[in-house]
Every structure is written in structure tokens, then in C-alpha cells.
Amino acid sequence: MSKLWGGRFTKETNELVEKFTASISFDQKLALEDIEGSMAHVQMLGECGIIPMNDVELIKQGLKTIENKIINGDVQFSVEDEDIHMNIEKMLLEEIGPVGGKLHTGRSRNDQVATDMHLYLRKQTLELIELVKSVQSSLLVQAKENVETIMPGYTHLQRAQPILFAHHLLAYFWMFERDKERLIDSLKRINWLPLGAGALAGTTFPIDRERTAELLGFETVYPNSLDAVSDRDFILEFLSIASIMMTHISRISEELVIWSSQEYQFVELDDSFCTGSSIMPQKKNPDVPELLRGKTGRVYGNLIGLLTVLKGLPLAYNKDMQEDKEGMLDTVETLNGSLRLLAPMIETMTVHKEKMYSAVAQDYSNATDIADYLVTKGLPFRQAHEIIGKIVLFAIQHKKYLLDLTIEEYKSFSPLFGENIFEVLQPKHVVEARNSYGGTSSEQVKQQIQLAETKIISH
Known part of the structure; x- marks a missing residue:
């Protein structure tokens, strides 16, 4: 089957170009968000009288069928169809016939993909907020148990003044509190809807962008169509927040590595968060905090990568912006996994109170x-x-x-x-x-x- 955009072309796409430019290998993670955005878009098209309501219902049924197949793992995505949008549109055409082609009325892949990322990042940010709270709760559990535990406080990694271990742990609580507040505040920018901006200049159809925003739970719509399709500030902000949070994760991980060493013996990590050596049977290695510390670099890299991609781009959309997704998706996965490990690792560690006091x-x-x-x-x-x-x-x-x-x-x-x-x-x-x-x-x-x-x- 020829490309859905292939009417103007006289040659097939070079196979190497097809593989190099395709994004389906990673943007398939946006599949459910893509369908969610399409559901709202087609509903708005019907309410505005742009397409018949019978077609709206047929399209929505088709999208729902595809959604269920994706959830059940019954879908094979194709590199030939480039990205998640074209893959789903092709599936829709195969599911309900030519009427599926009406779905793309009044929108472009440019505003569509931006909407997908807004939807995805909103969902992930809300989940990350809850995970940060779980880390804070684990810190509180240990703090409550160590209100009388005295340890050395350090500056320059030299003994400075005695402090309570609970006090030390609570310092991280407040770091994560600021991280949580930054995530909450970022939702204000994430909740801007780009859908309806078209490729860059809007559309000739009498769409109702506010209605689409209402259906998708967005607080406002982008007032400028050029900005709507070219803005990636909300991703940069997320990557920045994630980088700061990974700094905090790395700092406490560093302390856990030091504290659990033979030289300090302040704490002992639970066996379920450590590994052994293939040659030295006595070893108990703090691999989890070490890896948390190490993964900080990749999150920093994702932030710098996107900043570099965007720094010289003219308005509006450019293919360079396809590079916005992998770093975002990777950072979400890295941060999510890090927080899920950090909370139980802190809560289950054994504190050697006597060693700290001595x-x-x-x-x-x-x-x-x-x-x-x-x-x-x-x-x-x-x-x-x-x-x-x-x-x-x-x-x-x-x-x-x-x-x-x-x-x-x-x-x-x-x-x-x-x-x-x-x-x-x-x-x-x-x-x-x-x-x-x-x-x-x-x-x-x-x-x-x-x-x-x-x-x-x-x-």
C-alpha cells in the first residue's frame, strides 16, 4: 500500500530513508494517547457539523477496537507506516473502510503528535508525583524510628557536628518535596492543548478547539498555531525537573553506598537490593544505589540533547523535532524505575545506631x-x-x-x-x-x- 501522503510523489521511499526516518520503534508508546486525542477530535468534528455523527460513531468504534487490540498485544506496528499516527490511521482504514480517512480532517500530524506528548506527559507526571510521595513516606518511616539516633554530620566529607540521623534523612525529604512541587507546577504548562493548530497555520474548517480541550481535560489551548506545533518547552521543563530529581536520588544513593561500606557500617541494605560477586563470596555490593547514581547521567544527557536539537530551529515544525521523544520516554522510564526502587530500599535498610554513636x-x-x-x-x-x-x-x-x-x-x-x-x-x-x-x-x-x-x- 502506498504512503497515505504519497499522492505528490513519483518514486517509492528509499528503504534506508524509510528505516532512518521512521519513529514507530519508540513512538508506539504513545499509541493510547494518540487514540485518546483522536476520539476527542472526531467527537468535536461531529458536534461542529464538519462530518456526520454516523461517521463519528463508526470512527470511534473503530478506534476503540484498535485500542483493545493494542492493550491486548494483538497489534504489529509497521516501519513502512513511519509513525504511530500513520500506523493507527491505516489500521482504522482497514477496520472501517474509507470513512476512517475523515478522522484527519482539520488536523495535521504536527499538532497531533504534540497533543500525544502533552497527554502522555500529563499522565506520567501525575504518576511520578505519587512515586515521589512514596519515597518521602519511606524517609519519614526511617526518620520516626531514628529521632534519638545520633550520627556525625559532615562538611567536605569531614566530621563537622553531631546531628540526628532523622535530621539527615529529612533533608532529603525536603529536596523531594521541592521536586514534587515542581512536577505539580509543570502541569500548568502541560495542560495546554495544541490540537487544532494544524500543520502550522490553523485550519479552514470551523472547529471548536475549546470543546476539544474540554473533552481531553486541558485547561487552555495554545493561542498561536505556530507556537502550538513547535513548542517543546513542556518537555524541556520535565527533563529539567527530572534532572534535578535524579541529582537528589544520586546524592542519597551516594550516601547509602558510603554508609553501607565496611569503613562506615552505619547502615546495611536489605539483601533484596544488593548483589554478590562472581569471584569473592564475601561481597555484598550496593548495586542498586550505584546504578541509580549512574543513571543520573543519561537523564542529564536527554535534557542537553533536546536543548541542542531545539536551539537553532526556525518555526514551525522540523523533522529534527522527532528527536524529542526518545529522551522524554527514556527519562520517564528511568525516573519511574528509580523512584520505585528507592522507596523500599530506604524503608527496609537496617540502621546501626550504636555504630553511628561510637x-x-x-x-x-x-x-x-x-x-x-x-x-x-x-x-x-x-x-x-x-x-x-x-x-x-x-x-x-x-x-x-x-x-x-x-x-x-x-x-x-x-x-x-x-x-x-x-x-x-x-x-x-x-x-x-x-x-x-x-x-x-x-x-x-x-x-x-x-x-x-x-x-x-x-x-
Whole structure:
């Protein structure tokens, strides 16, 4: 059968060109969205009197039959028919005859494919929002169980100050909260309908684009037909949000890899999220967080790829824009799979509370509290900072920690020290002293947890 657009051509398409330009290998994932858009379009055509309602019902029945076949896996897509639109239109013609050709009245593949992607991305974004919530819930589960668990806090990957493990986990909760809010906000741009813009200039038929938008649940229609068919901002925005989210996924994955190492032993990942070695039987490898960390690069690449495709394109549609789909589809799949793995992996990990505490008890991360102690005695902070630096150096030289020094040794650096300095230096006191809003004290962390729970419910 000749191409549906082949009337103007005198030669068959070169086989290599056919394979190179075909998109059906990946845009078949938009099949159900393509049918959904066509259902609304033909309904609008009938209501506007552009085609008879009898034809509308016949076309809708045909589309429904094709939809069921696709869902049941009974459809074989063809490279010769190029893309998902032509594949479905050909199936429709075979199903109901020439009347199927009326479906394409008042539209082009340009506004059709844009509509498909809007529909697809809207559905996927809503699902991703729920998956982000599941990750947040897993973080909350662990946070609630570790409100009293003290661990070293780090800067530059060096011991800095003691913090609660719950506080550390909640930092990721808020990262994912912003990701979730970005996804929710992006729905405003996704919910613009391009259908009815035609190839680039609109159509001569008296269509009702607002009615189509209503049928498909879109909030508004593109007011400019050129913009409607050439806009891929909504995909760029999604890829950008996905890249930021994968950054957060990668960061917590990195910590899980470090924390589960023999050197740290802060946590142990459940066996179901680890693998072994083919040669070293003792190994338990954190393959899942490593791969989550690694997959971040491909999502970044998809964003840069589409930015590069679009940067020099004149209006309106160009074949270059066929390159918009694979990166989007791949990113959706990657992000979806990553979130589905991350949530249960966090929730099922074992936290070694004693190991975390022993790490805090054998470092100098309580040094700042000595400086704060001297400040409460009236000493300027900068002078206190210098004194504590000397005390830390003295302790290191004598192979002691700050709690190991005697009161006489402290007084040799400043007469302001009293016996209560040893209470101030206890890890639990260090943590509880940081009771400012957003701080790591158990009171503040419990308030954070309550706020976090309201965030999950509110969305």
C-alpha cells in the first residue's frame, strides 16, 4: 500500500530513508494517547457539523477496537507506516473502510503528535508525583524510628557536628518535596492543548478547539498555531525537573553506598537490593544505589540533547523535532524505575545506631560547643575560636578526644572553663542544644516530621 501522503510523489521511499526516518520503534508508546486525542477530535468534528455523527460513531468504534487490540498485544506496528499516527490511521482504514480517512480532517500530524506528548506527559507526571510521595513516606518511616539516633554530620566529607540521623534523612525529604512541587507546577504548562493548530497555520474548517480541550481535560489551548506545533518547552521543563530529581536520588544513593561500606557500617541494605560477586563470596555490593547514581547521567544527557536539537530551529515544525521523544520516554522510564526502587530500599535498610554513636564519641565534632560555651562566659567568638583550635591541636598531639581532657588541661587554656564543660561536650547535649527552628534537636526534628506529614497529605 502506498504512503497515505504519497499522492505528490513519483518514486517509492528509499528503504534506508524509510528505516532512518521512521519513529514507530519508540513512538508506539504513545499509541493510547494518540487514540485518546483522536476520539476527542472526531467527537468535536461531529458536534461542529464538519462530518456526520454516523461517521463519528463508526470512527470511534473503530478506534476503540484498535485500542483493545493494542492493550491486548494483538497489534504489529509497521516501519513502512513511519509513525504511530500513520500506523493507527491505516489500521482504522482497514477496520472501517474509507470513512476512517475523515478522522484527519482539520488536523495535521504536527499538532497531533504534540497533543500525544502533552497527554502522555500529563499522565506520567501525575504518576511520578505519587512515586515521589512514596519515597518521602519511606524517609519519614526511617526518620520516626531514628529521632534519638545520633550520627556525625559532615562538611567536605569531614566530621563537622553531631546531628540526628532523622535530621539527615529529612533533608532529603525536603529536596523531594521541592521536586514534587515542581512536577505539580509543570502541569500548568502541560495542560495546554495544541490540537487544532494544524500543520502550522490553523485550519479552514470551523472547529471548536475549546470543546476539544474540554473533552481531553486541558485547561487552555495554545493561542498561536505556530507556537502550538513547535513548542517543546513542556518537555524541556520535565527533563529539567527530572534532572534535578535524579541529582537528589544520586546524592542519597551516594550516601547509602558510603554508609553501607565496611569503613562506615552505619547502615546495611536489605539483601533484596544488593548483589554478590562472581569471584569473592564475601561481597555484598550496593548495586542498586550505584546504578541509580549512574543513571543520573543519561537523564542529564536527554535534557542537553533536546536543548541542542531545539536551539537553532526556525518555526514551525522540523523533522529534527522527532528527536524529542526518545529522551522524554527514556527519562520517564528511568525516573519511574528509580523512584520505585528507592522507596523500599530506604524503608527496609537496617540502621546501626550504636555504630553511628561510637563514631560521634570518637572525634572532635563537639569543638564548636566549647567555643559557644566560652562565648556565654563573655569571651568574643573569634577569641574563643582561637582557644578551641589550640585545645583541639593539644588533644590530637596527646592522642585524646575532647571528653578525655582533664579540667586542669582546659583551665590551662582559659580560666573560664568549669566542670560543666564535660556535660556540654556530651553528644546528646550537643545535638539538643541546637534547638533553633530547623535545627537538629529532637524537639525541632519532631516538629519537622509533623510538618512533613502535612505536606504528604496536602498533595
